[in-house]
Amino acid sequence: MATPQNRKFLGRLPLPERTYVTDALRTETVGGILLLIAAIVALVMANTPLSGFYETVRDFELGPESLHLHLSIADWAKDGLLTIFFFVAGIELKRELVAGELRDPRAAALPMIAAVCGMVAPALFYVAVNTTGGGSLSGWAVPTATDIAFALAVLAVIGTSLPSALRAFLLTLAIVDDLGAILIIALFFTTDINLPALxxxxxxxxxxxxxxxxxxxxxxVYVPLAAVIWALVHAGGVHATVAGVAMGLLLRCTVREGEDHSPAEHIEHLVRPLSAGVAVPLFALFAAGVGVSGGAIADVFTRPEPLGVVLGLFLGKVVGVFGGSWLAVRFTKAQLNEEMRWADLLAVSALAGIGFTVSLLIGELAFPDQPQLADEVKAAVLMGSVISAVVAGVLLKLRNDKYKKLYEEENRDEDESGIPDIYEQDDPAYHLRMAERLEARAAEHRRLAEVTAARSGKKDGPA
Incomplete structure (x- = not known):
């Protein structure tokens, strides 16, 4: 199908894409709430008398030494469980490229420009702060990621009925962010290469x-094979999560004759709850447990590395995503959806500053020999994400009434066909169904009018 010359930016999604986005984000929202709970539990345990028990469990090692898999619980969560998360990310990316919004380069250009700018700007903020402050540039990639589950959990908490176009835009940002994170991890955080293993x-x-x-x-067949591939990638010196992405990208996303769903869609449906509901929350449980004393919080805003992360997540994401979107609309034939305002995009840009899962992962990878600095960077990730969430929440609340109206219009199904009415305006059968319903309603009102008139006549007649 040809793309219109004057393409609507944040316009209405095609029905199949809208259904996919709705189903995917519903699972991510539940997972995001579990992620929030896991992060809070980790922070409570790390800052109370339970800290000793927490550290003992987190640092407990198990696994075969001969296979270089004698890892701590935290490392198993980071290298093992997050592979499931990146496996789902690989499927999402493949689906978007083959059957989703990213399959058309002209349609994909707008959200991808915004997403790329939303990764470059935070990195530049970090580099600027650390260049002027004399800090380490190793953490430049920490503020580049957006955590879709955490962002949706914030939306669930504040109760905003975000229109599907904005939700899809946020999902696209996260998918491109995930792709960027995969490339960053593979290119910049690779240790000694073992070519036979690879x-x-x-x-x-x-x-x-x-x-x-x-x-x-x-x-x-596939689970044992996937475990072997994962172990070989881990032994090869490349971060093991890359194995998950590679396997996700290999799945077929097209539907063959006799299939209701593609294998990728079926597997994603099975694995996504495991990723969002188990893998990511458990990673957060062992990664987010950092000290948040007054001194630690002060360090976040005084030391260049954590300060660069905070400013990168909050200001960098807003400048990058919002600025990239504005440039895309300004210098292309795209037009902003007339039902949206730039204030809506500003709120989503702030929401994109919630970088949790991947930011914590890259924070650990960036400072492997400096545990104190790594903890400060983790605290900065938490602080930057909280600031972004609060600001985004305020901006979204200011537009909540408008969102509710758009959300209700998108989901209205007066003919009870199971398809929102907004997608049936060009279908004659829809209008015939609506005519029958309205005629039946009119007939009922005429009957009620006759009954009411008859009753009224009896009351007004002679005693």
Missing amino acids: GLAAAGLLLFWFLHRNNVRGWY
Whole structure:
């Protein structure tokens, strides 16, 4: 289908895409609430007499030493559980490129420009602060990520019925952010390369692709194979989460004859709750436990590394996402949806400053030999995310009545067909169904009028 010359920016989504976004974000919202709970539990345990127990569990090591997998619980969460998260991210990216909004370069250009600017600007803020303050530039990538689950949890808490166009825009930002994070982790946080191990991992991925393309089914085939690929990538010196992304990208996203859903969609439906509801919250439980004493909070705003993270997440994301969107609309033929205002985009830009899961991960990778600085950067991630959430919440609340009206219009289904009326305006059958319903309603009102008139006549007649 051709893209209109004057494309609406933040316009109405096609119905299949809207359904996918709604289902995906519903799971992420629940996962985001669990993520919030896990982060709060971690902070409470790390800052109370339970800190000793928390650190003992977090640092407890297990796994086979011979396979270089004798890791702490925290490392298993970081390298193992987050692989599930990145596996889902890989499926999302593949689907968007093959069947979603990103398949059309002209349609994808606008959100991708905003997303890329939303990664570059925070990095520049961090570099500027640390260059002038004499800090380490190693953490430049920490503020570049947006945590979709955490952002949706904030939306759930403040009760905003965000229109589907803004939710899809936020999801696209997160998908591009995830892609950027994957590239950053693979390119900049790779340790000593073990080529034989990576060669075997590549062979495992080729086998994974071959079996999948030949319709070999069964979790008992793919789960052990995925575990072997993950272990080989880990041994190869590349961060193990890259294995999850690679396997997600190999899944088929197209529907063949006789299929109701593509294999990628089916697997994502099964794995996403595990990612959002178990893997990410458990990672947060062992990654977010940092000290937040008065001195630690003061360090966040006085030391250049954590200050760069806070400013990058809050100001950098707003400047990057909002500025990139404005530039895209200003210098292309796109037009902002007439039902939206730039204030809406400003609020979502602030919401994009909630960088939690991937930011915490990159914070650990950026300062592996400086645990105190790594903890300060984690505290900065928490602080920057909280500031962004509060500001975004205030901005969204100011527009909440408008959002509710748009949300109700998007979901109205007066003919009870199961499809929102807004998507049936060009369908003659919809108008015939509505005519029948209105005629039936009119007939009922005529009957009631006759009954009422008859009663009134009896009351006014002679005794």
